[in-house]
Amino acid sequence: MTSLLRVHNLTVSADGFGAGEGQSLERPFGYADPGEMFAWAGATASWPNRTDPGGSRGLDDYMTRDFGRDIGAEIMGRGKFGPQTGPWEDLDWQGWWGDEPPFGTPVLVLTHHPRPSFTLGATTFHFTDAAPAVALEQARAAAGGGDVRLGGGPTTVRSFLDAGLVDTLHVAECPDVRLGRGSRLWTSPDELEDRYHHEAVPSPSGVVHHLFWR
Amino acid sequence: MTSLLRVHNLTVSADGFGAGEGQSLERPFGYADPGEMFAWAGATASWPNRTDPGGSRGLDDYMTRDFGRDIGAEIMGRGKFGPQTGPWEDLDWQGWWGDEPPFGTPVLVLTHHPRPSFTLGATTFHFTDAAPAVALEQARAAAGGGDVRLGGGPTTVRSFLDAGLVDTLHVAECPDVRLGRGSRLWTSPDELEDRYHHEAVPSPSGVVHHLFWR
Numbered sequence: 528m529t530s531l532l533r534v535h536n537l538t539v540s541a542d543g544f545g546a547g548e549g550q551s552l553e554r555p556f557g558y559a560d561p562g563e564m565f566a567w568a569g570a571t572a573s574w575p576n577r578t579d580p581g582g583s584r585g586l587d588d589y590m591t592r593d594f595g596r597d598i599g600a601e602i603m604g605r606g607k608f609g610p611q612t613g614p615w616e617d618l619d620w621q622g623w624w625g626d627e628p629p630f631g632t633p634v635l636v637l638t639h640h641p642r643p644s645f646t647l648g649a650t651t652f653h654f655t656d657a658a659p660a661v662a663l664e665q666a667r668a669a670a671g672g673g674d675v676r677l678g679g680g681p682t683t684v685r686s687f688l689d690a691g692l693v694d695t696l697h698v699a700e701c702p703d704v705r706l707g708r709g710s711r712l713w714t715s716p717d718e719l720e721d722r723y724h725h726e727a728v729p730s731p732s733g734v735v736h737h738l739f740w741r
Numbered sequence: 742m743t744s745l746l747r748v749h750n751l752t753v754s755a756d757g758f759g760a761g762e763g764q765s766l767e768r769p770f771g772y773a774d775p776g777e778m779f780a781w782a783g784a785t786a787s788w789p790n791r792t793d794p795g796g797s798r799g800l801d802d803y804m805t806r807d808f809g810r811d812i813g814a815e816i817m818g819r820g821k822f823g824p825q826t827g828p829w830e831d832l833d834w835q836g837w838w839g840d841e842p843p844f845g846t847p848v849l850v851l852t853h854h855p856r857p858s859f860t861l862g863a864t865t866f867h868f869t870d871a872a873p874a875v876a877l878e879q880a881r882a883a884a885g886g887g888d889v890r891l892g893g894g895p896t897t898v899r900s901f902l903d904a905g906l907v908d909t910l911h912v913a914e915c916p917d918v919r920l921g922r923g924s925r926l927w928t929s930p931d932e933l934e935d936r937y938h939h940e941a942v943p944s945p946s947g948v949v950h951h952l953f954w955r
Contacts, residue, residue, distance in 0.1 A: 585952045585954065589803045740798035
C-alpha cells in the first residue's frame with residue numbers, strides 16, 4: 528500500500544482563510560472565532576477533542592472520523608504548535624495541545640528553529656527545519672507504513688500543495704464567514720482543479736466539504 | 742465504548758428494493774442489475790472487492806471506506822450467503838463470497854437450518870437460528886469489543902430496525918432504478934424519521950446517501 532499524504536478537516540472562511548490576523552497565545556485563530564468556524568466538527572460524535580458521549584453521526588461525522596484512520600504521523604506548521612516566531616524563548620512551553628494531544632502519533636513541527644523532541648501522552652513532537660519533500664520523507668519513516676496527515680495551518684498546506692506532495696485534501700468551507708486577512712489557503716477552490724479531482728458537497732450543517740484527490 | 746450495530750452501503754432502488762424478484766445462484770440480485778446499482782461503490786478506492794489500485798476518493802469513498810472501521814463481526818441474512826431455502830442440500834457449497842470473503846471477521850448467518858461453522862481466508866461463517874436480539878448478543882460476544890455490521894439483505898435489516906436494534910444506517914439510493922418487486926427495505930426513507938436523525942446527501946455520482954443515527 529502506498530503511504531498517502533492527507534489533509535483533514537481544514538476549515539476555512541468563504542474567502543479562503545483558516546485563521547484571521549492577530550494570532551497570539553490567547554487567540555490561536557487571531558480575530559477569527561474558532562467556535563463559529565469549527566461548530567460543524569465539534570457537533571460530531573467522532574471529533575477528536577470530544578470528551579463527552581453523544582454527537583451527530585451524519586455527513587460531518589464521516590469527515591471527522593476519518594482523521595485518524597491509518598495515520599502513522601502528522602506534519603504541522605509551527606503556527607499550529609504555538610504563536611511564537613523566531614528563536615524559542617521558553618522551552619518549558621509545550622504547545623497548545625495540553626497533556627493529551629489528540630494526535631497519538633509522532634508529529635513533525637516545521638520550524639527554522641529546531642528544538643529537542645518531547646512526548647506528551649501518546650504524541651511525540653519532533654522539530655525539523657527540512658523543506659516539505661524532506662520533511663515528508665522523515666514523517667513517512669516515522670509513520671511505520673501508515674499514511675501521513677498534513678495538519679495545517681493553511682500556509683503549510685499551501686506549501687505542500689505547491690510542491691506537489693498532497694494526495695488527498697479535505698477542506699470545510701464556512702460560507703457565512705469572511706475574514707479578509709490572515710492565513711490563507713486559497714482565493715477559490717477552483718485553483719486546484721488543474722491538478723485534482725474535486726467534489727463540493729454541501730452539508731446540512733451549513734459548511735461545504737471540498738474533497739480533492741489525484 | 743459502546744459496541745454499535747451499523748449498516749453500511751445498503752444499496753436500494755428509488756422504490757426501496759435491494760434486490761429484484763427471481764434470486765438464484767446465477768443472479769444474486771434477481772432481475773436487478775448489480776453492475777448498475779453498485780457502480781457508485783465499485784468506482785471508489787476503498788470498495789472492499791476492489792483488486793486493482795486507483796479509484797475515486799470523493800464522497801462515495803468516505804462511505805465505502807467506513808465499511809471495516811472498528812468492525813469485529815457481521816450479521817447477515819441467509820439470502821446474502823446463498824439463494825437456497827429450506828434444509829441445506831449441499832454443505833460443500835460455501836456461499837457466494839469465494840475463497841477470500843471481504844469480511845475478515847466472524848460472520849453470523851441467520852437461518853432456520855443451522856449448519857457447522859467453517860473458515861474461508863480471514864472469515865469464519867457461523868449459522869444461527871436465533872432471533873435478532875439474541876443474534877446480536879452472539880455477534881457482540883464474537884466481536885471482541887468492536888462494532889457489529891449488519892450486512893443485509895433488506896429484509897434482515899428491516900427486521901433489526903423493527904426490533905429497535907440498529908444504531909447507524911447508511912443506505913445508498915439509486916434514483917434512476919425502479920424494481921417494483923423483490924426484497925424491500927422501505928417504501929420511503931421518511932418511515933424512519935420518527936426514530937432516527939436523517940440526512941439525505943446527494944452524491945456527484947448520482948446516488949443519494951441516506952444517513953441515519955439515533
